Amino acid sequence: MKPTLYHYNICPFCIRVRLAANYLGINYDTKLVRYDDETTPMKLAGTKMLPIWVNENGNGINESLDIISLIDIENRFKTKETIATPEWKDFEQLLNTVSGYVHNIAMPHFIYTKEFDDKSREYFQKKKEQKRGPFEVLIKNRALFEKEMAEHLQEIENSITDGYYKSSQLGLQDILLASHMWGMYLVPEFQFSEKLHRYLQKIKADCNFEWQEDFWK
Numbered sequence: 068m069k070p071t072l073y074h075y076n077i078c079p080f081c082i083r084v085r086l087a088a089n090y091l092g093i094n095y096d097t098k099l100v101r102y103d104d105e106t107t108p109m110k111l112a113g114t115k116m117l118p119i120w121v122n123e124n125g126n127g128i129n130e131s132l133d134i135i136s137l138i139d140i141e142n143r144f145k146t147k148e149t150i151a152t153p154e155w156k157d158f159e160q161l162l163n164t165v166s167g168y169v170h171n172i173a174m175p176h177f178i179y180t181k182e183f184d185d186k187s188r189e190y191f192q193k194k195k196e197q198k199r200g201p202f203e204v205l206i207k208n209r210a211l212f213e214k215e216m217a218e219h220l221q222e223i224e225n226s227i228t229d230g231y232y233k234s235s236q237l238g239l240q241d242i243l244l245a246s247h248m249w250g251m252y253l254v255p256e257f258q259f260s261e262k263l264h265r266y267l268q269k270i271k272a273d274c275n276f277e278w279q280e281d282f283w284k
Contacts, residue, residue, distance in 0.1 A: 070138075071096040073111060073119040073127075073184035076182045077253075079166065080131040081118040081170040083247035086274040087135045087144065090237065092179040099281050104189035112184055118132050128212070135239070144239040158240060161219060166247040170195075172257070180253065189240060213257070220263060227266050235275050245270040249278065 072088065072095055074081035088095055100117060103158050108115045111127040120134040121127040128134060136146040149155060174195055178188045192202060205212075208221060223244060229235040232244060232250050245267055259267065270276070 068123050068125075069096050070123055071098055071121045073100050073107065073121065074117055075100060075102060076083075076279070077177045077180060077250065078117060079250065081171075082249060082278075083131045083242055084118045084120065084134050084138075086242045086270065086276055088138055089276055090242075090274040091139060091143065093138055097281055099182070102187040103112060110265040135242075137193065138226050144242070149239050161222060162247065165216065165219050165223070165244075168212050168219070169247055169250045171199060171205050172212045172216070172227075173254050174199065175206050176253045176255070177250070178202075181279075186272055190273075203232055220260070224260060224262050224266075230269065231266075237270065241270055242274075258262055 070093070072084055074085070074097060076099060085097070094159070097146055103209055105115050108117055108119060108129075111121060112119045112129045114129070116129050116170060118134060119127045119129045120138070128137065132146060132150070139146060177183075183191065196202060223232070226233050231237050232240045234240075246261075248259075248267060251259065258264075
């Protein structure tokens with residue numbers, strides 16, 4: 068039996084694992100879980116949190132970085148070592164800041180993708196609005212969010228000096244940045260700078276990543 072990734076299509080933490088597993092050449096299956104399905108993740112991992120990686124023996128784990136560390140047998144991403152570096156806190160702060168803006172801007176658009184039906188849309192919106200406020204207010208504040216996010220995107224762009232984030236080869240930081248930034252592709256009329264778009268598309272090609280592939284199976 069092949070390992071299976073249970074995931075949400077738009078979830079950046081799930082996209083992290085898809086990018087990493089694809090890049091590592093792992094042969095695995097995927098199963099989409101509805102956002103209002105609380106039973107499946109509870110059975111697999113004891114909590115409603117995805118992604119969940121179920122190995123060949125049927126054992127499930129979640130936490131995206133734990134999954135990446137587990138499946139990276141050759142330690143190509145050096146996940147544990149990277150997280151332990153002095154630079155990690157600064158990177159994590161940048162990532163969290165950018166992802167916060169991405170969610171505020173893109174989340175109201177997420178719910179109209181093919182991943183949702185009426186029931187799961189209502190469930191998702193209710194849950195997320197408890198943290199971020201009404202989606203209609205987020206939409207009204209989009210221009211402000213984009214303006215504030217721009218300086219942080221510029222910081223990322225300035226760090227792509229040799230093809231990847233502060234590196235000449237794809238690393239864990241690239242996987243994490245791409246997985247969160249990808250949501251902006253769903254926002255009408257938003258455009259990344261040419262350099263950031265090329266960067267994201269390069270990661271897509273390196274990882275053989277097709278965002279919507281589960282809907283075409």
